Amino acid sequence: MTNPEKMQAILDKIKAYPRIMIFRHIRPDGDCFGASKGLKAMLQATYPEKEIILTDDAQTDYLKFLGPDDAPVADEVYASALGIVVDTGGVKRISNPKFALCKEVIKIDHHIESEPYGVISWVEEHRSSACEMIVAFYDMFKDELKMTPEAAMYLYTGMVTDSGRFRFEGVTGDTLRYAALLLDQGIDTQTLYAHLYLKEFNELKFQSYVLEHMERTENGVATIYVSDEIQKQFGLTREAASTSVSFLEGIKGCICWLAFIDNGDESHSIRVRVRSRFVETNGLAEHYHGGGHAMASGATVYSVEEMRQMIDEADAFIKEYKESHTGWL
Numbered sequence: 612m613t614n615p616e617k618m619q620a621i622l623d624k625i626k627a628y629p630r631i632m633i634f635r636h637i638r639p640d641g642d643c644f645g646a647s648k649g650l651k652a653m654l655q656a657t658y659p660e661k662e663i664i665l666t667d668d669a670q671t672d673y674l675k676f677l678g679p680d681d682a683p684v685a686d687e688v689y690a691s692a693l694g695i696v697v698d699t700g701g702v703k704r705i706s707n708p709k710f711a712l713c714k715e716v717i718k719i720d721h722h723i724e725s726e727p728y729g730v731i732s733w734v735e736e737h738r739s740s741a742c743e744m745i746v747a748f749y750d751m752f753k754d755e756l757k758m759t760p761e762a763a764m765y766l767y768t769g770m771v772t773d774s775g776r777f778r779f780e781g782v783t784g785d786t787l788r789y790a791a792l793l794l795d796q797g798i799d800t801q802t803l804y805a806h807l808y809l810k811e812f813n814e815l816k817f818q819s820y821v822l823e824h825m826e827r828t829e830n831g832v833a834t835i836y837v838s839d840e841i842q843k844q845f846g847l848t849r850e851a852a853s854t855s856v857s858f859l860e861g862i863k864g865c866i867c868w869l870a871f872i873d874n875g876d877e878s879h880s881i882r883v884r885v886r887s888r889f890v891e892t893n894g895l896a897e898h899y900h901g902g903g904h905a906m907a908s909g910a911t912v913y914s915v916e917e918m919r920q921m922i923d924e925a926d927a928f929i930k931e932y933k934e935s936h937t938g939w940l
């Protein structure tokens with residue numbers, strides 16, 4: 612099936628089911644929150660007679676302003692439902708494992724396709740966000756579907772956050788046209804940006820710690836390791852500690868940057884956030900139990916030694932890239 616055919620098939624399934632359950636990934640970010648809540652709001656406005664359920668325990672501090680999800684439901688409820696999973700590359704990353712109880716499952720995602728699942732797998736890797744795909748879906752069927760200011764706000768949140776405020780490589784003319792379509796609904800962007808981007812005092816102090824302690828390898832990989840102890844010292848949630856990756860961005864010559872965040876668990880796992888410009892680094896993440904996008908991916912290492920090994924591998928990879936390419940900055 613081509614993608615327009617898949618979109619039509621998804622709409623047909625949505626129309627056919629009286630109950631639809633929406634799922635997203637673990638460690639929810641703005642895009643999976645926005646896509647799941649936006650899709651729910653849009654479908655509920657379009658089909659008031661249908662039951663659209665989004666139940667998920669996992670929350671993320673900086674997205675709490677988007678409001679809670681539905682209360683958990685009994686297992687029997689899943690059995691008759693169409694499940695739609697948004698923004699999630701593989702089944703292991705779906706936050707609610709009960710998605711498997713659904714009668715049929717549909718995947719809507721923009722990550723590099725590593726694992727198709729579901730009766731329809733609609734994946735567009737070039738899209739800057741899953742929210743952009745939901746808006747494209749709306750745009751294709753706008754005679755049938757209803758957009759609301761609430762749905763627009765959720766979807767815009769995902770578009771803004773996953774595209775780095777419309778700066779990342781995946782941003783196209785379509786991205787801005789779809790964003791415009793959402794803004795036309797009347798979004799209070801000042802309040803939205805205040806929720807998304809204002810920082811707590813201790814978080815800014817932490818930023819200065821990261822700038823002070825970051826390192827760079829010979830060939831231009833910027834790194835920071837944020838131990839459990841440091842996270843406690845600054846009173847940070849894991850999520851707040853994980854934002855350290857963004858402080859490493861923007862160093863001339865450092866075209867790859869890695870933030871290692873201690874998970875503080877028994878297996879001594881360390882979350883790795885992998886970012887780059889010009890060069891695709893998702894292969895590096897895949898070597899360390901991870902994956903994601905070409906220039907924004909995630910991985911896990913299980914010791915400080917493995918962290919060093921990953922840094923060395925990144926450095927060698929960047930060396931080779933720089934030697935064989937021009938135009939990087």
Ligand code: AMP
Pocket residue numbers: 636700722883884885900901902903904907908909910911
């Ligand atoms: P993060 O640094 O956690 O924001 O991850 C960047 C991107 O990579 C996100 O789109 C994640 O969904 C994806 N990602 C992160 N960790 C993994 C993983 N272990 N496996 C597959 N994809 C991942």
